[in-house]
Amino acid sequence: METMAPLHHALPPLEVYFTAEDFENLGMTPWFSYSVTLPERPIPSASNRPPLETERLIIRPFTMNDLDAFHELRKRPDIQNHSTARGRATKDKDETERQLHSLVQDDQSHWWFGAFLKSTNELIGEGGLPDVLAMSSSISGWPEAEFLIKPEFCRQGYGTELWKAVMDSWWDLPRERRRHQLVPVVAPGKEPGDKMGECVVFQWEAGNEAAKNFFAKVLSQAPVAAQGGCESIDTRDGKEGTLITWAGTIICNPRPMPEDEDSD
Numbered sequence: 587m588e589t590m591a592p593l594h595h596a597l598p599p600l601e602v603y604f605t606a607e608d609f610e611n612l613g614m615t616p617w618f619s620y621s622v623t624l625p626e627r628p629i630p631s632a633s634n635r636p637p638l639e640t641e642r643l644i645i646r647p648f649t650m651n652d653l654d655a656f657h658e659l660r661k662r663p664d665i666q667n668h669s670t671a672r673g674r675a676t677k678d679k680d681e682t683e684r685q686l687h688s689l690v691q692d693d694q695s696h697w698w699f700g701a702f703l704k705s706t707n708e709l710i711g712e713g714g715l716p717d718v719l720a721m722s723s724s725i726s727g728w729p730e731a732e733f734l735i736k737p738e739f740c741r742q743g744y745g746t747e748l749w750k751a752v753m754d755s756w757w758d759l760p761r762e763r764r765r766h767q768l769v770p771v772v773a774p775g776k777e778p779g780d781k782m783g784e785c786v787v788f789q790w791e792a793g794n795e796a797a798k799n800f801f802a803k804v805l806s807q808a809p810v811a812a813q814g815g816c817e818s819i820d821t822r823d824g825k826e827g828t829l830i831t832w833a834g835t836i837i838c839n840p841r842p843m844p845e846d847e848d849s850d
Contacts, residue, residue: 601814617727617767618778623843624729624766625759629718632693638755640747644702648689648712652700655709657682659736668797670732670789670832671716671723673822695719697756701735701748710744711735714752715786725816727768728836730787731756733800740796749804756786761843772812772836783842785811789834801835809838 632647639645648656660666660682666675676682689698697718701711713733717723724730731753735745761784773782788805790797792815815833820826 601812615769615771617769618773619765619767620773620776620778620780620782621763622766622768622782623761623763623784623839625718625756626762628694629697629759630694632690635755638699638751639704640751642704643710643744643747643751644704644707645699645748645751646702647693647698648686648700650686650690652709653679653683653686656686656700659709659712659734660685662736664737665734668791668794669734670730670791671822673820674824697752699748699752701744710739711748713748715756723821724787725769725789725818725832726772726785726787726836727766728772728785728787730789732789745800746804753786757839757841761847763843783811784839785836786839787834787836789832792831792833798833805835805837808835809840810835811838812836 632649635647637644637646657676657679660676661679663675666672676685689696695718696714696716698714698716699712700709701713702709711734713731715729715731718729721727721729733745733749733752735748765779768782770776772785773780776782788801790801813835815831817829817831820828820830
């Protein structure tokens with residue numbers, strides 16, 4: 587069976603933009619349950635995730651032994667201020683340790699990895715899908731992904747290596763079909779209960795040119811379902827109540843489940 591990817595390339599992606607008022611009204615819109623594919627639950631625990639190897643990187647789940655290197659990454663505002671999940675650097679090593687402990691203990695709620703140089707074992711970045719269980723912060727209902735690289739290693743292809751390895755591993759997970767709630771605006775022409783193609787969201791703050799250019803590059807051949815942006819009220823720690831403008835792209839699973847394996 588042909589994949590759906592060519593179809594999504596042929597159809598123009600949905601263009602979406604919401605002002606703050608639109609977004610507030612959207613928050614009062616009922617979400618509907620659709621029939622979608624997502625990774626089988628529970629997803630593999632960190633101990634059952636083999637390291638991902640690229641030309642220059644070892645990409646693996648974090649352990650508590652990574653605390654010092656993890657703190658060097660999480661304490662830097664020039665990296666963490668761009669995190670869509672956190673939006674700021676950690677205040678001290680104790681806070682970093684709590685974040686690391688959460689990643690290690692709740693390993694089946696995320697698909698998150700550290701990027702380590704093969705040559706020196708230096709931790710130069712992190713990325714993946716930080717919430718694949720509750721997806722409580724998702725604007726659309728689809729899981730969201732983000733990738734962060736130390737600035738001194740940007741524009742050298744490391745981010746692309748990390749992105750490709752992590753996303754390939756995500757799409758390679760065994761799938762199951764189940765009911766899943768989405769905001770109706772990302773399901774145009776669909777009725778509750780209809781089948782929907784599986785998606786992932788890549789989002790960044792409008793004005794973050796580095797993220798915009800990075801995702802324009804790595805998603806250039808991806809099957810795009812929707813793109814656009816929205817104004818909303820920030821809920822991240824230390825930024826609560828401020829108006830923020832997000833930009834983003836929603837892409838479809840480039841390797842959808844074959845029809846003979848796909849049933850409600």
